[in-house]
Amino acid sequence: MMTEAPGAPRRSDATKAAILEAARERFAADGYERATIRAIARDAGIDPSMVMRYYGNKEGLFAAASEFDLRLPELGALPARHAGAVLVTHFLDRWEQDEVLTALLRAAVTNEAAAERARAIFRDQLGPVALALCPDPAEAPRRAALISSQILGMAMARYVLRFPPAVEMPRDEVVSWLAPTVQRYLTEPCTEARPQSRSEAGQGAGQEAGEEAVPDAGPGTPPTAQTARATQGRP
Amino acid sequence: MMTEAPGAPRRSDATKAAILEAARERFAADGYERATIRAIARDAGIDPSMVMRYYGNKEGLFAAASEFDLRLPELGALPARHAGAVLVTHFLDRWEQDEVLTALLRAAVTNEAAAERARAIFRDQLGPVALALCPDPAEAPRRAALISSQILGMAMARYVLRFPPAVEMPRDEVVSWLAPTVQRYLTEPCTEARPQSRSEAGQGAGQEAGEEAVPDAGPGTPPTAQTARATQGRP
DNA sequence: TAAAGTTGCCAACAAGCGTTGACCAACACA
DNA sequence: TGTGTTGGTCAACGCTTGTTGGCAACTTTA
Numbered sequence: 001m002m003t004e005a006p007g008a009p010r011r012s013d014a015t016k017a018a019i020l021e022a023a024r025e026r027f028a029a030d031g032y033e034r035a036t037i038r039a040i041a042r043d044a045g046i047d048p049s050m051v052m053r054y055y056g057n058k059e060g061l062f063a064a065a066s067e068f069d070l071r072l073p074e075l076g077a078l079p080a081r082h083a084g085a086v087l088v089t090h091f092l093d094r095w096e097q098d099e100v101l102t103a104l105l106r107a108a109v110t111n112e113a114a115a116e117r118a119r120a121i122f123r124d125q126l127g128p129v130a131l132a133l134c135p136d137p138a139e140a141p142r143r144a145a146l147i148s149s150q151i152l153g154m155a156m157a158r159y160v161l162r163f164p165p166a167v168e169m170p171r172d173e174v175v176s177w178l179a180p181t182v183q184r185y186l187t188e189p190c191t192e193a194r195p196q197s198r199s200e201a202g203q204g205a206g207q208e209a210g211e212e213a214v215p216d217a218g219p220g221t222p223p224t225a226q227t228a229r230a231t232q233g234r235p
Numbered sequence: 236m237m238t239e240a241p242g243a244p245r246r247s248d249a250t251k252a253a254i255l256e257a258a259r260e261r262f263a264a265d266g267y268e269r270a271t272i273r274a275i276a277r278d279a280g281i282d283p284s285m286v287m288r289y290y291g292n293k294e295g296l297f298a299a300a301s302e303f304d305l306r307l308p309e310l311g312a313l314p315a316r317h318a319g320a321v322l323v324t325h326f327l328d329r330w331e332q333d334e335v336l337t338a339l340l341r342a343a344v345t346n347e348a349a350a351e352r353a354r355a356i357f358r359d360q361l362g363p364v365a366l367a368l369c370p371d372p373a374e375a376p377r378r379a380a381l382i383s384s385q386i387l388g389m390a391m392a393r394y395v396l397r398f399p400p401a402v403e404m405p406r407d408e409v410v411s412w413l414a415p416t417v418q419r420y421l422t423e424p425c426t427e428a429r430p431q432s433r434s435e436a437g438q439g440a441g442q443e444a445g446e447e448a449v450p451d452a453g454p455g456t457p458p459t460a461q462t463a464r465a466t467q468g469r470p
Numbered sequence: 471t472a473a474a475g476t477t478g479c480c481a482a483c484a485a486g487c488g489t490t491g492a493c494c495a496a497c498a499c500a
Numbered sequence: 501t502g503t504g505t506t507g508g509t510c511a512a513c514g515c516t517t518g519t520t521g522g523c524a525a526c527t528t529t530a
Binding site: 030031115145177180 | 265266268269340341343344345350353354357358376377379380381383384385386387388389391392393395396397398399400401404408411412415416419420425426
Binding site: 011033036037038048049052057058 | 517519
């Protein structure tokens, strides 16, 4: 019997690691469905059946390949007014250091398990930071979501969709622009006067330039209202 | 011969429209590869071969289904200081009115043609707005990309990944938070002091709280640098 | 040395995919 | 009424997918 301590190095550990690395690359480059087990196995230089043996199935492989720790910096150790810049810098680092975050983001768009993992990462790892630094604990989840939205959006523009201006922008310029945004989402109160128009934008309403209220959009959109249901897991 | 004016209504127009609507739903819900032609045809109540007849192939179907006009409001007609709120409100409207934007975003993550279309929409439709309202024309593309990142990120969090706090946040609160951000990206100068550290974050560098410079992240990330290549179209 | 266990390759399976072409019914126009 | 065009179904193709089980080679243990 070979059931020794779990720390015992096995001969297959190198293979497993090769599979994991190839999987991360493929998932990051192609997304969940286009990253085929066969292609991953070919990259790792082994047979597709080995992937199944070591990770059960494709879902298991993705779960193993997308394990991730944001390694967010200690929150109390730095001045709170620089938290925005530190966070943005750190996220850019984490995004460029390895491909797990890109893989996770690409996969999460079409795979519900990956989406749940992405939600969990931002909730359980960014959430506490917001909780520690924001003025009102009840607002922490919303503030974390706002920060996530800006970080995620820049990652989409820069690393996934590759908008040329976002790709070409130097790192420090990205930080300069995004840091105040994140800082505000984290610590500042929500000041902006809220527009009073609700979801159904009446087209016939007069739009002769209200002075303080935010004016409505010019060429009104036709009333083809339609709830945007985005059910992801379909039977 | 029946080759009349192109405006002549044909009997198959209803079918074509049904296909297009089903395609938009499926692409929005499932992304490009998981939205199968068979499923779309089933939703539309016709045979899969009809899809091929009317749209050539899957790519052609997606191209037709993802045609999109942002319908951005007239730029000069509104006070420049409200541009941020108007833009955010308008984007939320467009995102919730129909599913094309969600479909485009979901597909663009794994399909290069869809990504190019997404880039084109933001470049050709949001770009001019930035060009008209930002102080320096040379900065317009970057400012448009920054706005795109915040809009896109909120759309990801709210409509695609469905982070609970982002989903539950009322529309007007989203506008209140995002409007100043977009406004700043559009018209304000880039003020934040830029951090001096470059991409390689040296771990050994002393971090005894520089007064004005932005401090580095606490627990340094190990130097497993690795260029994040996200080649999407692979041979 | 013999048995047991591990590592890996090979061939194949069933299912689903995009796509094609043959074929039929309804309509339009002469 | 006959004829050509259009709208649509059906069955199948070639291919790729995730997944499985059998079998050979090697390593460890007894």
